[in-house]
Amino acid sequence: MSEILVVVDHTDGAIRTTTAELLTCARRLGEPSAVFFGAEADAAPGQLAAYGATKVYVLDDAAYRDCLVAPKAEALAHLVADRRPAAVLIPSTLEGKEVAARLSIKTDSGLVTDAIDIARGDDGAVHTTQSVFGGAYTTTASITRGTPIVTLKPNSLTPESAEAAAPVEVETVEVAVSDAARAARIIGREPRENIGRPDLADASIVVSGGRGTGGDFDAVEAFADCLGAAVGASRAAVDAGWYPHAFQVGQTGVTVSPQLYVASGISGAIQHIAGMRSSKIIVAVNKDAEAPIFGLADFGVVGDLRPVLVQATTEIDNRRAAGA
Amino acid sequence: MNIVVCVKYVPATADRTFSPVDNTVDRADVDGMLCELDEHAIEEALRITEADEGEVTVVTVGPEDAAEAIARGLQMGAHRGVHIVDDALHGSDAAATSLVLAAAVRRIGYDLVLCGMASTDGGMGVVPAMLAERLGVPQLTLASRVTVEGGTVTIRRESNTATEYIEASGPLVLSVTDRSNEPRYPSFKGIMAAKRKPVDTWSLADLGIASEVGLEAAGTKVSAFAARPARAGGQIVSDEGEGGARLAEYLVGQKLV
Ligand SMILES: Cc1cc2nc3c(=O)[nH]c(=O)nc-3n(C[C@H](O)[C@H](O)[C@H](O)COP(=O)(O)OP(=O)(O)OC[C@H]3O[C@@H](n4cnc5c(N)ncnc54)[C@H](O)[C@@H]3O)c2cc1C
Numbered sequence A: 001m002s003e004i005l006v007v008v009d010h011t012d013g014a015i016r017t018t019t020a021e022l023l024t025c026a027r028r029l030g031e032p033s034a035v036f037f038g039a040e041a042d043a044a045p046g047q048l049a050a051y052g053a054t055k056v057y058v059l060d061d062a063a064y065r066d067c068l069v070a071p072k073a074e075a076l077a078h079l080v081a082d083r084r085p086a087a088v089l090i091p092s093t094l095e096g097k098e099v100a101a102r103l104s105i106k107t108d109s110g111l112v113t114d115a116i117d118i119a120r121g122d123d124g125a126v127h128t129t130q131s132v133f134g135g136a137y138t139t140t141a142s143i144t145r146g147t148p149i150v151t152l153k154p155n156s157l158t159p160e161s162a163e164a165a166a167p168v169e170v171e172t173v174e175v176a177v178s179d180a181a182r183a184a185r186i187i188g189r190e191p192r193e194n195i196g197r198p199d200l201a202d203a204s205i206v207v208s209g210g211r212g213t214g215g216d217f218d219a220v221e222a223f224a225d226c227l228g229a230a231v232g233a234s235r236a237a238v239d240a241g242w243y244p245h246a247f248q249v250g251q252t253g254v255t256v257s258p259q260l261y262v263a264s265g266i267s268g269a270i271q272h273i274a275g276m277r278s279s280k281i282i283v284a285v286n287k288d289a290e291a292p293i294f295g296l297a298d299f300g301v302v303g304d305l306r307p308v309l310v311q312a313t314t315e316i317d318n319r320r321a322a323g324a
Numbered sequence B: 001m002n003i004v005v006c007v008k009y010v011p012a013t014a015d016r017t018f019s020p021v022d023n024t025v026d027r028a029d030v031d032g033m034l035c036e037l038d039e040h041a042i043e044e045a046l047r048i049t050e051a052d053e054g055e056v057t058v059v060t061v062g063p064e065d066a067a068e069a070i071a072r073g074l075q076m077g078a079h080r081g082v083h084i085v086d087d088a089l090h091g092s093d094a095a096a097t098s099l100v101l102a103a104a105v106r107r108i109g110y111d112l113v114l115c116g117m118a119s120t121d122g123g124m125g126v127v128p129a130m131l132a133e134r135l136g137v138p139q140l141t142l143a144s145r146v147t148v149e150g151g152t153v154t155i156r157r158e159s160n161t162a163t164e165y166i167e168a169s170g171p172l173v174l175s176v177t178d179r180s181n182e183p184r185y186p187s188f189k190g191i192m193a194a195k196r197k198p199v200d201t202w203s204l205a206d207l208g209i210a211s212e213v214g215l216e217a218a219g220t221k222v223s224a225f226a227a228r229p230a231r232a233g234g235q236i237v238s239d240e241g242e243g244g245a246r247l248a249e250y251l252v253g254q255k256l257v
């Protein structure tokens, strides 16, 4: 069966849900081999095998950590030339998309970014589904050149573990990273503070606040915590300095597609919708009954967000206390 | 420092759709504009040359109307424009666009190539990385802040998990996010002055490019597109003092609590 390369997204060796999603897709196309960049690979093979990886390539070089994008693209191009995989699947992170971009030029291959689904078509080609123009359209495409390269958006599908996890073969791969690829050096890194909430990009519930919060996110955060959710913000809230940019949802922020998205005090501008439209259930709280966000909402409350969210939080806490 | 800024002419926000003929983005019957995110790239280029010296050239690959994007750049203060227009470009993908841009910026000559973070008409945010790959120069992409000192450029970049500071020496490709600066509005003086600034129009033949671009050469083929079905009308309630409780009830009903 043909080999499919899957680039592993991990945090200090713990694989992220996106990787499980990619492996699930990869099994439809062929036999997944995981590509692990970094030194903390000890626990990874087991986790990767659970989702069907039969091989893990481990690549460890300071350049993958200390230089921007180019070294990983170079290493993948080496693997593509050496192993001739039938496709390369990469997580749709900022870095993932840029790695994919460079790889597609190096290997003269067709590239689809931000796919929400991947399958093999009747013609044998890799087919992808994308959501474009801020989610207003869905397109399907086939990749017709070279080694198909696809980046997959987080939360696009439910990961399925492999029926019988085959024993996984671990291979250390050494690639001589060129000096040119080391030219953009990371000279400082400030890790984002761990705030004890799920990561916005792959949270299953997101509660967001916009200009309507008037700068007070207490009710938004309390409701989020009661649901075990990540907190998001509109650009208006970020621009006002009320919430850090890392939490911005939308075209120029993070794209989310959780089970539940709660927009509070957010009007629903097209650029905001672009980042949350594919959420399974959308709830809006806004005091303006005409706000465009209600056009997308499965459930909406017309009212002041603070009393509404506070009451909802208390109600859920009470039900839980009564149930426990 | 001579800077080439790559800017794209995109359909106006409300008008984005597909051509039923060949499934490409419909650019024929719609109003267009300079991609808003590319204004940040122009602004950054102007600031760098104002602090130091040098010329700013705006370059676009696009149909006749795309001249409007160049005009806007010149009105903001760029010195000259280059418009690459050719019927054979129809249906080009990001790889082909980056090929054409690479040939153009080489011909113009540059210390720095500046790009926006993504084109707003469903762009992939990949052209800058492709351009760096093709030019064989360092990429400093998605900068939320840019510092230039001598020949060295340092950027701040927000990755998924950290804020990173990244450094490289020119020539290089730089892309900036909408966090990097506040683009200026063209002044009346700027609008008048723009009319006298030089704009070159080049064809693919001028760049020595023949067959590697256009719909046929694209590495992917869009086979179908469909407007997302409108959401079935949701349930909207008015808060009369029990809105929060009804929200909680809804979430319980959906088994989300
Ligand atoms: C190139 C570009 C990229 C962009 N990228 C993004 C992006 O990534 N993300 C993004 O979010 N935006 C983005 N924007 C900005 C976007 O166009 C909107 O300006 C922004 O989303 C508005 O944020 P908002 O909904 O919070 O504010 P507003 O549009 O001002 O809406 C505030 C809402 O709060 C409601 N409200 C007020 N008080 C209350 C209250 N007490 N209780 C309940 N409701 C209340 C109001 O009725 C109103 O509907 C971008 C714009 C451009 C041009």
Ligand SMILES: Nc1ncnc2c1ncn2[C@@H]1O[C@H](COP(=O)(O)O)[C@@H](O)[C@H]1O
Pocket: B006, B007, B008, B009, B035, B037, B038, B041, B059, B060, B061, B062, B094, B097, B101, B114, B115, B116, B117, B118, B119, B120, B122, B123, B124, B125, B126, B127, B128
């Ligand atoms: N046709 C084009 N002409 C000039 N520059 C472009 C073009 N397409 C993309 N770019 C540049 O590349 C950036 C990213 O575009 P994209 O990869 O299409 O999202 C844009 O912000 C522009 O700076």
